[in-house]
Amino acid sequence: MQILCIDDDADIVQAAGLIARRKGMQLTGAENPQVAWSLLAEQRFDLILLDLNFARGNTSGEEGFRMLTDLTAADPHAVVIVITGHSGINIAVEAMRAGASDFVIKPWSNDTLASKLERAATLARARYRSSFSPEEAATPLLLGEDSAIKRIRTLITRIAPTAAPVLITGPAGAGKSLTAQLVHRRSALNENPLIRLPAHADLDEASISSALEQARGGTVLLDNVVELPRALHPWLAARLEGMRIIATARGERGMVRAALDADLLYRLNTIEIEVPSLKERCADKALLARHFVERFSRRHGVPVRTLSDEALGAILADDWPDEVRGLQQAIERAVLLAGGEEIVVADLGIDSSHAPDAPLRAGAADLNLDRTERRLIEAALDRHRFNISRAAEELGLTRAALYRRMAKHGL
Numbered sequence: 510m511q512i513l514c515i516d517d518d519a520d521i522v523q524a525a526g527l528i529a530r531r532k533g534m535q536l537t538g539a540e541n542p543q544v545a546w547s548l549l550a551e552q553r554f555d556l557i558l559l560d561l562n563f564a565r566g567n568t569s570g571e572e573g574f575r576m577l578t579d580l581t582a583a584d585p586h587a588v589v590i591v592i593t594g595h596s597g598i599n600i601a602v603e604a605m606r607a608g609a610s611d612f613v614i615k616p617w618s619n620d621t622l623a624s625k626l627e628r629a630a631t632l633a634r635a636r637y638r639s640s641f642s643p644e645e646a647a648t649p650l651l652l653g654e655d656s657a658i659k660r661i662r663t664l665i666t667r668i669a670p671t672a673a674p675v676l677i678t679g680p681a682g683a684g685k686s687l688t689a690q691l692v693h694r695r696s697a698l699n700e701n702p703l704i705r706l707p708a709h710a711d712l713d714e715a716s717i718s719s720a721l722e723q724a725r726g727g728t729v730l731l732d733n734v735v736e737l738p739r740a741l742h743p744w745l746a747a748r749l750e751g752m753r754i755i756a757t758a759r760g761e762r763g764m765v766r767a768a769l770d771a772d773l774l775y776r777l778n779t780i781e782i783e784v785p786s787l788k789e790r791c792a793d794k795a796l797l798a799r800h801f802v803e804r805f806s807r808r809h810g811v812p813v814r815t816l817s818d819e820a821l822g823a824i825l826a827d828d829w830p831d832e833v834r835g836l837q838q839a840i841e842r843a844v845l846l847a848g849g850e851e852i853v854v855a856d857l858g859i860d861s862s863h864a865p866d867a868p869l870r871a872g873a874a875d876l877n878l879d880r881t882e883r884r885l886i887e888a889a890l891d892r893h894r895f896n897i898s899r900a901a902e903e904l905g906l907t908r909a910a911l912y913r914r915m916a917k918h919g920l
């Protein structure tokens with residue numbers, strides 16, 4: 510039984526870890542939601558212990574509540590025990606309404622926590638048996654704090670169990686296939702394999718028929734469906750009975766709709782999911798970058814280095830034309846190349862040549878860190894019309910740190 514304990518108080522994590530170990534369970538700590546998401550994307554946890562109050566002295570439970578809502582949206586089967594102080598009993602009750610399975614009040618007696626863990630473990634086992642295929646446990650999560658990504662996670666939870674056809678659009682590398690897999694894994698038909706039919710200009714009727722035959726009674730994934738020769742669209746539309754259809758298409762929704770024959774579009778787009786470009790999701794650039802640093806450091810057995818301020822600035826400033834896939838590759842490379850204590854801009858190999866007019870790109874042309882920092886700050890302030898909070902968020906800095914740097918550069 511694997512437990513994830515999300516709490517910024519290391520003493521609490523340690524105390525819970527001791528009790529869990531005595532019960533034969535393993536507990537991993539995460540000091541904040543971001544680290545938690547990173548771990549959740551890598552590994553399946555049976556049980557989550559979630560502190561509702563991260564910032565010391567904050568008793569509204571707001572951040573913890575947000576995490577709870579996101580957790581249950583990302584995984585409706587999650588078994589979550591919330592941790593709260595004495596003053597938080599009303600919050601705990603509210604948390605139960607919002608999907609928590611139980612709550613524990615600090616300071617707890619060891620016996621109380623032990624029995625709560627055991628009860629939750631029984632519940633987790635039952636939920637796992639009734640709802641998960643082994644493959645589901647291995648599917649990565651769709652990470653992101655951006656509101657569009659959160660909406661997609663909620664939508665997946667809502668529509669995946671139905672048989673409704675789903676059309677997923679968005680740029681190459683942005684997460685369409687991952688979204689498709691998650692829809693399949695959460696569906697009632699997930700016992701059957703997802704039959705993938707990659708569309709391309711040379712695809713013929715015989716190969717399509719054979720894939721559709723395999724998918725009968727299950728789910729077919731029409732990958733990049735707009736690549737299919739237009740002459741085959743009506744023919745395909747007439748043969749999509751008896752299976753659930755998930756289709757992906759590169760490009761913006763309007764363009765995709767126009768590229769599909771009306772009959773085929775009608776068969777595919779009962780539910781449409783638009784995966785946004787990473788360019789539009791600044792907070793997610795930082796979150797995904799940190800997640801990939803952890804993932805690839807663990808995979809390649811190297812120490813987990815932090816990203817230097819300049820490297821993070823360059824990541825935020827980049828438009829990432831290859832989307833999440835491009836960011837993932839850049840970080841894997843940086844993890845392998847980094848020799849110092851931090852990952853620095855040079856390790857990222859961000860290349861400005863394919864976007865010559867991108868004003869925020871940390872240019873390869875001028876590698877002077879001081880000037881680059883000043884340029885990034887100016888650009889962020891400009892972009893957010895001197896709204897310090899927003900500019901700081903985009904730069905991955907606190908407001909105070911941004912003020913300090915503005916003073917340094919005389920801005």
Ligand SMILES: Nc1ncnc2c1ncn2[C@@H]1O[C@H](COP(=O)(O)OP(=O)(O)OP(=O)(O)O)[C@@H](O)[C@H]1O
Nearest residue numbers: 650651652653680681682683684685686687833834
């Ligand atoms: N939100 C996300 N959280 C975690 N990983 C992600 C996310 N979005 C994408 N990825 C990862 O980025 C890579 C590219 O994503 P994916 O293959 O789903 O893109 P795609 O839109 O289907 O691209 P293509 O159109 O080229 O097929 C994958 O390794 C995927 O797991």
